[in-house]
Amino acid sequence: MTERTQVSSTWTVGKVAETFGVTVRTLHHYDEIGLLAPSARSGAGYRLYTDADLARLQQIVVYRRLEIPLETIRELLDGDESAIEHLRRQRATVMSRLDELQELVGAIDHALEKQMSNEKLTATEMRELFGDAFDESYAAEAESRWGETDAWAQSQRRTAHYTRSDWESVKAETDAVNAAFTAAIDAGLPASSEPAMDAAEAHRASINRFYDCGYEMQRNLADMYLADPRFTKTYEDIRPGLAQYVHDAIHANADRHDG
Structure with a gap:
């Protein structure tokens, strides 16, 4: 009887990046820190990923979406847990976050029912709510730049009766x-990935609270986020590199809908 061996497929770094929606730079970084290294080589000596490597990458991607640090992910994957145990751990983490979100929705619903206050917020209260992102001088500057536009008029009408809630x-x-x-x-994930573009679409929906924001107008806003250091800083304070990423995701999402 002839012994049968199972031959696993191998993947180049470019193919892995394209298939899993990660950048080549990210894969190289994972390799450098010992989190995920290609374990095969081609006849020409090029490093290749095996099916086992891809299974590990799948776990890494899920853990990263759960915002777990890379060092912790490496400790988890290099431990004694089986693939099933990893999946159970990931599911439990996701379910716990669903519970948190459900509690948040309940709190918001309660606040809406109570209506908290029918009075407009003062400048001090706005600053307490929005922190450094709120500056009275921005409103004056915005009016001087866009006060004659339809968008400005819409924004003034829509927010005129906004309550604390x-x-x-x-x-x-x-x-x-x-x-x-x-x-x-x-x-x-690249700025052109589905999650990034979906976030850009959610961003556009949030702008629609104030005025009708089409994709071309959203593109202009994205350009302003890079052109105006104040807007850039707002995003960079959240996460270095986020201003450029938001800009690119907004343009990618607009391209997706324009196409």
């Missing part, structure tokens, strides 16, 4: 959008 919803929505961008970039 409304502004807290705006803040929560903004934080959620920024968190989605951050999760995508931390997972090593």
Whole structure:
């Protein structure tokens, strides 16, 4: 009887990057820190990924989406847990976050029912809610630049009767959008990936709270995020490199819809 051996496939770094939606740079970084190294070589000496390497990468991608640090991921993967145990751990983490989100939704619903206050927030209260992102001088500058536009008029009409509850919803929505961008970039996903572009679409929806924001207008906003150091700093304070990533994701999403 002839012994049968199973031959595993091998993948180049470029093919792995394209298939898993990670950058070549990210894969090289994983290799450098010993998290994921190609374990095969071609006849010409090029390093190749095996099926086992890809299985490890799948685990890494899931852990990164759960915002687990790379060093912790390496400790987890190099430990004694089986693949099944890893999946159970990941599922438990996701479920715990679902519980947190459900609690947050409940808190927001309670705040909406109570309506908290029908009075407009003062400048001090706005600063307490939005922190350094709120500056009274920005409003004056915005009016001088765009006061004659339809978008400015829309924004003034829509926010004229916003209550504390409304502004807290705006803040929560903004934080959620920024968190989605951050999760995508931390997972090593390109700005043209589905999660990044979905975050860009959520960003556009949040702008629609104030005025009708089409894709071309959103492109202009994205360009301003890089052109104006104040806007750039707002994103860079959240996560270095985020301003450029948000810009690129917005343009990629606009291209997706324009196409």
